[in-house]
Amino acid sequence: MSDHLLTTRGFTRDAAVRLLDLAEDMADTQQRQVKKLPTLRGTTVVNLFFEDSTRTRISFEVAAKRLSADVITFSAKGSSVSKGESLQDTAQTLQAMGADGIVMRHPSSGAAHVLATSGWTRAGVVNAGDGTHEHPTQALLDAFTIRRRRDGDDSRGRDLAGLRVVIVGDVLHSRVARSNLWLLTALGASVRLVGPPTLLPAHVEGWPVTTGIDLDEAIADGPDVVMMLRVQRERMTEAFFPSAREYARLYGLSVARADALPSTSLVMHPGPMNRGLEIAGAVADSPRSTVLEQVQNGVAVRMAVLYDVLAGERA
Amino acid sequence: MTLITGAALADGTSTDLRVADGTVVGLGRLTREPGERVLDADGLLLLTGLVDLHTHLRQPGGEGAETVLTGSRAAAAGGYTAVHAMPNTVPAADTAGVVEQVAALGEEAGYVDVRPVGAVSKGREGRELAELVSMARSRARVRLFSDDGSCVADPLLMRRALEYARIVDGVIAQHAEEPRLTAGAQLHEGAVAADLGLKGWPAVAEEAIIARDALLAESTGARLHVCHVSTAGSVDVRRWAKARGVRITAEVTPHHLWLTDEAARGYDPRFKVNPPLRTDDDVQALRAALADGTIDAVATDHAPHPAEAKRSEWSAAAMGMVGLETAVLVVQAAVVDTGLMGWPEVELAMSRRPAAIGGLTGAAQAVQVGRPADLVLLDPSHRRVLDTTHLAGRSTNSPFLGRSLPGRVVATLFRGVPTVLDGAVRAPEELTAGW
Amino acid sequence: MRTLLQADDVRRAITRMAHELLEHDPDVDRLVLLGIPTRGAVLARRLGEQMTRIAGRPVPVGVLDVTLYRDDLAGQPTRATRRTDVPVDLDGAVVVLVDDVLYSGRTVRAALDAVTAIGRPAVVRLAVLVDRGHRQLPVRPDSVGRNLPSAKTERVRVLLAEVDGEDAVTIEDGDAA
Numbered sequence: 001m002s003d004h005l006l007t008t009r010g011f012t013r014d015a016a017v018r019l020l021d022l023a024e025d026m027a028d029t030q031q032r033q034v035k036k037l038p039t040l041r042g043t044t045v046v047n048l049f050f051e052d053s054t055r056t057r058i059s060f061e062v063a064a065k066r067l068s069a070d071v072i073t074f075s076a077k078g079s080s081v082s083k084g085e086s087l088q089d090t091a092q093t094l095q096a097m098g099a100d101g102i103v104m105r106h107p108s109s110g111a112a113h114v115l116a117t118s119g120w121t122r123a124g125v126v127n128a129g130d131g132t133h134e135h136p137t138q139a140l141l142d143a144f145t146i147r148r149r150r151d152g153d154d155s156r157g158r159d160l161a162g163l164r165v166v167i168v169g170d171v172l173h174s175r176v177a178r179s180n181l182w183l184l185t186a187l188g189a190s191v192r193l194v195g196p197p198t199l200l201p202a203h204v205e206g207w208p209v210t211t212g213i214d215l216d217e218a219i220a221d222g223p224d225v226v227m228m229l230r231v232q233r234e235r236m237t238e239a240f241f242p243s244a245r246e247y248a249r250l251y252g253l254s255v256a257r258a259d260a261l262p263s264t265s266l267v268m269h270p271g272p273m274n275r276g277l278e279i280a281g282a283v284a285d286s287p288r289s290t291v292l293e294q295v296q297n298g299v300a301v302r303m304a305v306l307y308d309v310l311a312g313e314r315a
Numbered sequence: 316m317t318l319i320t321g322a323a324l325a326d327g328t329s330t331d332l333r334v335a336d337g338t339v340v341g342l343g344r345l346t347r348e349p350g351e352r353v354l355d356a357d358g359l360l361l362l363t364g365l366v367d368l369h370t371h372l373r374q375p376g377g378e379g380a381e382t383v384l385t386g387s388r389a390a391a392a393g394g395y396t397a398v399h400a401m402p403n404t405v406p407a408a409d410t411a412g413v414v415e416q417v418a419a420l421g422e423e424a425g426y427v428d429v430r431p432v433g434a435v436s437k438g439r440e441g442r443e444l445a446e447l448v449s450m451a452r453s454r455a456r457v458r459l460f461s462d463d464g465s466c467v468a469d470p471l472l473m474r475r476a477l478e479y480a481r482i483v484d485g486v487i488a489q490h491a492e493e494p495r496l497t498a499g500a501q502l503h504e505g506a507v508a509a510d511l512g513l514k515g516w517p518a519v520a521e522e523a524i525i526a527r528d529a530l531l532a533e534s535t536g537a538r539l540h541v542c543h544v545s546t547a548g549s550v551d552v553r554r555w556a557k558a559r560g561v562r563i564t565a566e567v568t569p570h571h572l573w574l575t576d577e578a579a580r581g582y583d584p585r586f587k588v589n590p591p592l593r594t595d596d597d598v599q600a601l602r603a604a605l606a607d608g609t610i611d612a613v614a615t616d617h618a619p620h621p622a623e624a625k626r627s628e629w630s631a632a633a634m635g636m637v638g639l640e641t642a643v644l645v646v647q648a649a650v651v652d653t654g655l656m657g658w659p660e661v662e663l664a665m666s667r668r669p670a671a672i673g674g675l676t677g678a679a680q681a682v683q684v685g686r687p688a689d690l691v692l693l694d695p696s697h698r699r700v701l702d703t704t705h706l707a708g709r710s711t712n713s714p715f716l717g718r719s720l721p722g723r724v725v726a727t728l729f730r731g732v733p734t735v736l737d738g739a740v741r742a743p744e745e746l747t748a749g750w
Numbered sequence: 751m752r753t754l755l756q757a758d759d760v761r762r763a764i765t766r767m768a769h770e771l772l773e774h775d776p777d778v779d780r781l782v783l784l785g786i787p788t789r790g791a792v793l794a795r796r797l798g799e800q801m802t803r804i805a806g807r808p809v810p811v812g813v814l815d816v817t818l819y820r821d822d823l824a825g826q827p828t829r830a831t832r833r834t835d836v837p838v839d840l841d842g843a844v845v846v847l848v849d850d851v852l853y854s855g856r857t858v859r860a861a862l863d864a865v866t867a868i869g870r871p872a873v874v875r876l877a878v879l880v881d882r883g884h885r886q887l888p889v890r891p892d893s894v895g896r897n898l899p900s901a902k903t904e905r906v907r908v909l910l911a912e913v914d915g916e917d918a919v920t921i922e923d924g925d926a927a
Contacts, residue, residue, distance in 0.1 A: 009510075018830070021831075021833075022830075022831055024833070025815065025818075025831040025832070025833060025834070026818075026831075028833070028834055029818060029834075029867070032867045032868045033867060033868065033869060033870075034866065034867035034868075035867075036867075037818045037819065037867075038818075038819055038821065038863065039818045039819070039820075039823065041821075042824075043824075067818075086623065086626070086627055086631075087627055087628055087631070088623075088626055088627065106628065107630075108628040108629060108630040108631060109501075109511055109512035109513050109582075109629065109630065110511060110512075110513070110582030110628060110629045110630075111628040111629075113581070113582050114582050114627070114628050114629070117581070118626075130512070131512055131513075131630070132512040132513075132514075133511060133512030133513075134512065156833060175512060178510075178512060201508075201509035201515075202504055202505070202509065202515065202517075203504070203505045203506040203508070203509050204506070204509050205506060206506045206509075206510070207509070207510075307818070307828070307831075308828060311823045311824075311828050311829075312823065312824070312825075312826055312827050312828030312829070313824070313825050313826055313827060
């Protein structure tokens with residue numbers, strides 16, 4: 001039982017495995033004739049999205065509804081919030097309205113942490129992405145997807161010991177990369193970050209990872225998983241890289257690069273993809289790609305997280 | 316007349332001291348005269364009043380955070396008798412009219428000598444030179460010029476400012492921050508920023524400007540002062556420039572002498588400041604540089620903000636910390652109690668050198684007969700956990716709340732009048748009544 | 751703490767329940783036992799083995815976790831879920847829910863929701879090793895190992911060798927727990 005889910009940093013192996021197992025149980029219920037569970041009946045979950053993210057918002061909405069929670073979705077863009085209302089006022093308003101859980105996407109790193117520790121609300125807080133900091137449910141669904149591909153029906157109780165993962169691209173601005181590196185290493189995997197020096201954080205000595213600037217070298221090592229990060233085209237105007245063409249040539253997962261991987265290696269992408277930039281369309285659609293499974297598994301994983309944060313007594 | 320008995324001077328010698336008409340009139344072993352007030356300073360340390368080169372009083376325009384009066388009270392509470400008020404007000408202090416207004420408000424408040432700093436550029440916009448000479452020759456007698464809050468980034472404007480300020484032997488105080496390298500920056504570019512996903516403020520953005528400005532100062536023969544030096548690399552640049560004979564001085568803030576970016580891990584905006592808190596290596600280098608004189612002065616960068624400006628997510632929060640009330644206590648913790656500096660060196664760094672840089676000819680340059688009685692009495696043996704009742708300004712955004720701090724300001728005398736007695740700031744009407 | 755049933759008593763009770771359940775529903779082909787974790791699942795397995803031997807035909811046994819269907823999750827520490835394993839199609843089946851202790855009836859209510867989410871059985875029956883009374887819902891077992899009237903303050907525990915190292919049923923004062 002957790003009060004909040006803000007980060008994957010500090011997860012123990014056992015806590016991570018337990019949450020993934022819970023997600024397996026949730027996934028099982030989604031194979032039933034009646035998919036809706038009464039678990040969170042009477043619980044109010046607010047989806048508070050200060051940033052557009054249709055897929056994450058819908059995934060959380062479906063997860064909460066499958067658990068019978070009352071779901072209020074609040075897209076803060078264009079609301080009073082964008083007219084200067086502070087996070088404090090929004091949080092206190094939601095508290096007054098009786099929110100038990102707040103799922104928040106926010107452009108500012110640490111916003112979920114501030115919401116959870118401020119005392120403005122007693123609601124359980126689930127971080128659905130905070131700035132360039134973390135996106136813990138994405139990491140959980142990625143780990144869940146890898147484990148299912150690796151161990152199938154026999155996934156429960158297992159970690160990812162020995163798994164070798166390469167995360168490629170704009171690590172500097174990626175909350176997905178941060179949450180994944182903490183979670184995957186907690187589960188026993190080794191993680192290598194690969195990208196242009198301009199898009200790798202300057203000081204990652206404290207991270208349990210290796211870094212590199214050569215994708216072909218990383219692929220020649222035969223990793224079990226290659227996780228491609230979305231590259232935003234705006235980065236070009238900020239001189240992080242000169243052109244889409246050169247980026248794709250250096251760091252894009254082309255068909256040739258994918259063919260150089262061991263046949264069992266997985267290719268992952270958190271979406272939405274820039275086909276032809278960080279990943280070739282044919283690779284994204286190939287059997288080794290888990291892109292659609294990641295989306296599917298998102299609901300079960302988020303059901304598990306909502307259950308974990310909201311089902312029991314609150315501190 | 317007032318007799319202060321049994322005080323220890325910075326060098327450790329014990330003395331009595333007599334004050335009359337705002338001036339020190341006696342030193343040594345003195346006998347109480349009939350009717351004379353006695354202030355028992357046994358066990359207390361007596362220093363010349365502290366002088367801050369870098370204070371944000373927020374008036375005009377930011378009265379919700381601080382006013383000249385409330386900031387003056389905060390200064391007195393911290394043992395200060397003079398402060399230099401930065402010009403990033405609304406409107407900016409970029410004309411004789413505004414600096415005279417600030418100086419007049421300071422005189423009216425009466426707690427400290429409020430010395431306005433003039434803007435380098437009109438509106439602090441970094442484009443056109445402000446009327447430096449008019450400000451210098453106004454009643455405010457401006458000596459320091461700064462666009463603080465913003466860097467004078469344009470090398471041409473910086474060169475012209477240095478040259479032009481020579482007319483009045485002015486000092487350009489640079490906020491060294493290359494703006495292109497720090498666009499959107501939130502925290503020192505290092506391991507903590509990487510972990511927290513906050514945009515980094517690289518050390519080189521400060522060091523590159525200091526190096527450039529040192530060369531400009533050298534080629535123009537002008538005087539340069541570097542505000543809030545925060546990195547080990549900046550110390551090296553300063554040392555190099557000094558060795559070349561550049562007319563350059565530098566200040567460091569108390570918070571950069573003690574806190575590191577690790578404090579930001581909880582995303583508590585009280586630790587958000589510009590330049591940002593750096594690493595422990597930087598802290599150690601800054602302490603050593605202050606101790607060996609490479610850094611000349613401690614300046615607070617007292618930056619009050621209303622509570623709501625700090626009650627938010629990190630990136631929306633304002634940058635800055637209040638610091639006047641705690642400066643000498645933090646300095647004691649950082650460099651005195653650690654054995655790096657003695658009190659004579661602290662007196663130099665917090666009173667005499669900043670007074671010289673700011674051109675405060677009328678201020679106490681030493682505890683001497685015939686000098687103005689701008690004095691502070693400290694109790695270095697005291698220790699307490701800081702809470703908001705220990706703050707005297709309008710804002711409470713101190714990073715030291717909840718921390719145990721050594722030392723206590725027992726009394727502050729400004730031109731012979733106690734502004735603080737028994738550790739409490741006196742009310743304005745008490746000031747006019749004298750003792 | 752008092753021991754109410756010894757290992758032999760538990761064994762005999764299970765054997766008698768196996769016979770009783772087959773008398774109710776002799777058509778083994780339609781039968782499936784679903785045990786509710788933790789000890790209900792162990793009991794279901796033992797019952798299934800006995801029934802398979804008696805009937806001479808395999809009686810399928812599964813596990814039904816009801817945690818997510820409970821109505822008493824709030825205000826308690828979060829319950830861990832267990833894997834549900836239903837080996838046959840439940841549509842038209844005769845489902846026997848198996849649990850160790852029948853008390854308020856709330857677990858059984860949750861189990862009925864869980865079963866009907868999975869399929870539409872022809873019949874659902876209930877087998878429990880111990881019925882200790884104090885029902886809060888209109889639930890009646892079809893097969894009971896032993897009726898043990900108890901006070902609400904008392905705590906009845908079923909111990910099974912696979913989980914607890916021994917077979918027994920004990921009772922203790924709530925305060926002593």
